Amino acid sequence: MIIQQTTYADIETMKKWFPDRESTYFWAGPGLDFPFTIESFLHCIRWQEMPSYSLYNAEKCFAGFGQYYKKSDRCHLARLVISPDLRGKGYGQWFFPRLVEIGMQDLAVNEASLFVLRNNPIAIGCYLALGFKVEQYPSGHEVYEGVDYMVFRRGD
Numbered sequence: 001m002i003i004q005q006t007t008y009a010d011i012e013t014m015k016k017w018f019p020d021r022e023s024t025y026f027w028a029g030p031g032l033d034f035p036f037t038i039e040s041f042l043h044c045i046r047w048q049e050m051p052s053y054s055l056y057n058a059e060k061c062f063a064g065f066g067q068y069y070k071k072s073d074r075c076h077l078a079r080l081v082i083s084p085d086l087r088g089k090g091y092g093q094w095f096f097p098r099l100v101e102i103g104m105q106d107l108a109v110n111e112a113s114l115f116v117l118r119n120n121p122i123a124i125g126c127y128l129a130l131g132f133k134v135e136q137y138p139s140g141h142e143v144y145e146g147v148d149y150m151v152f153r154r155g156d
Contacts, residue, residue: 001063001091003098006052010062015041017084026117027081029144045079051106055095057086064095068103068112072138074151075103077114080123092126100130100152112152119146131156 018024021034032044045052045067055064064082068075077099082091100112114132116123132150137143 001058001094002056003053003095003102004056006047006054006065010054010065011042011045011047012038013062014065014081017081026120028079050078051103053099053102055082055091057091063091066096066099068099068107070107070109071113072141073109073111075100075107075109075112077103077112080114087122092123093129096126097130104154110154114150115144115147116150117146118148124148 015036015038018027018034018036024032024034024036028044032041036044042048050067050069052065052067054062055066057063062083063086064080066080067078069078070076077096080092080096080099082095104110104112112132114127116127118124127150130152132152133156134148135151137149141149
């Protein structure tokens, strides 16, 4: 498997992974209305503004997507997703820790964080297995209903 910067073709493919309002909200939260246009999709994910990476499997098929940015002196992961056809096959377990390392190195930090919906037990299980732990939201941050804040510390 390989990781590389996301291309426009990846975005075109990825937007098909969200065929309805529920899947769109589950992934992007309230920031992306459904139905969406390519313009609103690109605007929501801030593709040109945030580091965006794609995972490709051994067959060179686009398999996953993730972004990061600096938040509360951590590498904050955003909009993590694995292709619906490939979920449950270990792609997240392979991709997400490598994205964490890329982001922590790029941002010169030793911790990572993310938000996850409480009703997404598969994602929660993946993140727990990678060493993330549920913590309190950063001081002054708006608390999202039904959403946990998770933190990874190198060396924990």
